Amino acid sequence: MKNHDIQHLSKIDSISFRNDLISWFEKEQRDLPWRKDQDPYKVWVSEIMLQQTRVETVIPYFNRFIDWFPTLEEFAEADEERILKAWEGLGYYSRVRNLHSAVKEVQETYNGVVPDTPAEISKLKGVGPYTAGAILSIAYGKAEPAVDGNVMRVLSRILLIKEDIAKPKTRKIFEDAIRELIDPAKPSFFNQALMELGALICTPGVPACLLCPVREHCFAFQEGVQAELPVKNQTRKSRDVQLVAAIITNEKDEFLIHKRAAKGLLANLWEFPNFEIHTQLLPKRSFFQEQFEADFGVKPSVGEFIAKIDHVFSHLVWNVDTFSGKLAPLIDKDVMESSKLRWVSEKEMEDYAFPVSHQKMFAAYKSGTKRLL
Structure with a gap:
């Protein structure tokens, strides 16, 4: 996608936007166990757990998982029966199977060090564009986009993007936007701040705009259409x-x-x-x-x-x-x-x-x- 698909991007004062967003995050971020350090293994585990699962649910699972498998090496060598027991109740079990396969590959191919380049980390099983971006930015400080549902919701409102976020191709629009907006000095906080904003303030339905630290940058708020975004059309039936x-x-x-x-x-x-x-x-x-x-x-x-x-x-x-x-x-x-x-x-x-x-x-x-x- 080209920038004409994000027509409001050029109208944002990106430096002011970054400062407002990150300053809010530094003061208001939740105390979450995976934020204690930037260990790539722990960041990776948390991001896989957080896929399709609420933060409140993940916290005790994450703590137990790291207690049982405190290092990448110990997890790589763990028995599948015990791994499934550690994951029991989280659902979507293919997540932990793929994680285990990928961690074993890291242990064997990269001497137990999680790759720090987009090309290498994206080859690992179960590591899609979002997970790769999250690990690279949070653990390694790389200015890579990490686009999940929260981020697409936030940016669709801020930049008044009306593309259907249920379509896989739409992700590229948001990745392009983040590459323009991301703070190269603090990519970890920038990406986490967008996620946190989507979780706490810019929520589905009617967002809490009066509490939003970047409200003055939001074109959907200016036009009064924030509750109408993002556009998401799903036809899949169960x-x-x-x-x-x-x-x-x-x-x-x-x-x-x-x-x-x-x-x-x-x-x-x-x-x-x-x-x-x-x-x-x-x-x-x-x-x-x-x-x-x-x-x-x-x-x-x-x-x-x-x-x-x-x-x-x-x-x-x-x-x-x-x-x-x-x-x-x-x-x-x-x-x-x-x-x-x-x-x-x-x-x-x-x-x-x-x-x-x-x-x-x-x-x-x-x-x-x-x-x-």
Whole structure:
């Protein structure tokens, strides 16, 4: 994109804008654990965690993650099961898998030092333009743009950019704008300030313009259209998936758990046995029993209804009817192994990473109440 796509850019006093923005950030920035130092590894971990996740949610996860894996080397050598457990509940597990692959590459190819050039860092798995820009500017002080949703919202208002931010090609417009505006002496604070402004002041919907440190530079505010920006048109619809699940125990009060496939949604996480419902001709209990017997060779006794769990992903919604169950006789050992099934005690279950939906199931089972979560 050329600068004619950002017609208001030339009208901004960039030095005054930088000073107002960074002065505000220096006084008002939140005390966040990943801001304690500029360790590229910690910056990287925090940026991956913050993708599609709120800051308040990330803080305890980040602290635990760094406690478990304090250095890049320790994380590179960590077992995937423990990594997934550390990430349990954050969702979008491909993020941490890609991070682990990329960190191992840094350990092997770059002697454990995170690359400090756009060309090299962008080759790492899971490191897109935003993550690369964030690491390079925050950890290494490079004047590189870091454009995420917060930044696009802020700049679409300040520069009155009416391009659809849901279109991938629009990112280039904002990257060009930041290259013009960024403070070469303080790129870390400049980029973080834009992100902070979007999180605290220039929020979705109606922004808090009266509190904004760069209000006098904002063309959307001057024209009174700040609530109409950014333009974002999304047509993608989610798909509902009906499932039936059971929390099955044996005579030892152990729980039957299953490891998901190594690829696809929630790969390699553990779950309670469940099946997608593809017929309405059978009651859900009976459907579960028949599917279970067909897959594993024995028929469980399915007991009372526990809860209906609705869990939303970016592209689909799980509607899961969950029951309790008992199993005797037990599944053949070879079938257990080939099907990635395991009997575990409640205490042992703490070592396995489960999706949030299955954590909800178990919480409902433990509470003994029948409710919609």
